[in-house]
Amino acid sequence: MDSVGLGTIAREWGRIGCIGFGGPPAHIALLRDLCVVRRRWLSDAEFEDGVAVTNLLPGPASTQLAILCAWRLRGAAGAIVGGVCFIVPGLVLIIALAVLLLSDHAPSWVLGAAAGAGAAVPAVAAHAAYGLVPGSWKRVGAATAVRVRWVVYLVLGGVAAALTGPWLVLVLVAAGIVEMTVRVPSNRQVAWPVLAAMPAGGGLVWVAAKVGALSYGGGFVIIPLMREDAVHTYGWMTDSEFLNAVALGQITPGPVVQTIAVVGYAASGVTGALLAAAAAFAPSFAFVLLGGPRLERLRDNKRAQAFLTGAAAAAIGAIAGSVIPLALVLSHWWQFVLLAAAGAWLLLLRRGVVAALIGSGVVGALVSLL
Structure with missing residues (x-):
């Protein structure tokens, strides 16, 4: 038009x-x-x-x-x-907040607000996983064998996120390929899901590319995909700073994936933030610009559907599994109180994520002032 x-x-x-x-x-x-x-x-x-x-x-x-x-x-x-x-409005805001939060001289109330919002992140992850289960389960269908495989993918994804972070990418792709092979056996190769797992380079670009190309099952799968690399492999940030990054990604407008910009800033300043964002969003532009009209065919492509069924189940398990290491990061008693309150707010009362994070942030700021 x-x-x-x-x-x-x-x-x-x-x-x-x-x-x-x-x-x-x-x-x-x-x-x-x-x-x-x-x-x-x-x-x-x-x-x-x-x-x-x-x-x-x-x-x-x-x-x-x-x-x-x-x-x-x-x-x-x-x-x-x-x-x-x-993308840009939320990206600008989240980079500005990262500059303030990761500063060597950040005000105590800012650090307290970040600690408070970070305390709610494990509850937000649990809420995200819980909300994704019905749609994924419905996609599986009624066949017992398929449902059993779905549960296996879910468990493997959870274990990979909770215990063996570096192998999560392989678990996600393997679950999709297994399901695709079982449901639609063929000698032909389907390139698009396999290519998504290929390394795009080292360091920050590779971490960001994984975030942009392997977010099967919802944006929150970026948490286990990023945490191992950002905190342990490369040591760009601490566990607490990573929790803060996830919280910033939730309370700012725009896509959750722009959380990677905070990781990029911790790795290499504003340049790193922009590089990470570019690497994370590039696959999305490429799919649309290069795929064009052919994208419509994916809706009726049984192999694509099967791959997504397996990968998405593992991704949901990974989101749920990430709750454990995220909760273990908390170090103050009042953070566990906020975690419990956020869990009740999200899972029992079924209220909004943004409100839970902002409320927890306000409490954290008050605690730091007192």
Whole structure:
């Protein structure tokens, strides 16, 4: 649709990037309101197809949906402008907060707020895993053998995240390949899921590329994917700082994957933050720009569906498994109180994630002042 100008795309996608608090559900709702309800640029069917297709791709689905919708309106130029404007507002904010938080002279109340919000992160991870189970289980179907394999993938992902962080990438990809092979046996190779696991380089670029290309099952799978490398392998940040990074990714607008920018800042300042963000979001742009019309075929591709079933189950297990090492990082008694309160807020009362993190941050700031 050439009648939609790049300036309009920049303005509207930038607006969503500024107000998109709440993660993928909020982003999808805002994009639908813009493209389907208010502007009528896309039909309901076109938008639903976009949601289905991006959920089959590795990487941050809501970011890919934003890029895909812009691509449908104005081709490659629209995809680049829309995607960048969707990502940049939250990225700028999270880098600014990282500069403040990781400063050598950060105010005590800022550190207290970060410790408080970080204390709620294990509960947020548990909430994310719990929320992903119904959809993944529904995708599995009624066959007993498939359900048994799904449980095995879930457990293996959890164990990998809790005990053997470096092997999580192999577990995710292996679960997808096994399920794909069992369900749709063939001698042909399907490149897109396998290529997602190939190293894109060393150090920061490789860590960021894993985040951008292997976020099967929701954005929170980035936690176990990043933690081992950022904290233990490369030592860019402490466990507490990593918790703070995850919290920042949740309370800022835009995609959760931009948490990688905080890791990049800890590794190499603002340059590292920008490099990490570029490496993490590059696969999303590549899928849309290079895939184009062929993406629609993924919705009916049985091999892609099977791969996602296995990989997503392992990813959900990894998210749940990450709760254990994240909780073990907490060092103050009041943080465990906040963790329990956040768990009750999210899992029992079923209230919002952002509110839990901000509330915990406020309590942490008050504790530090007292």
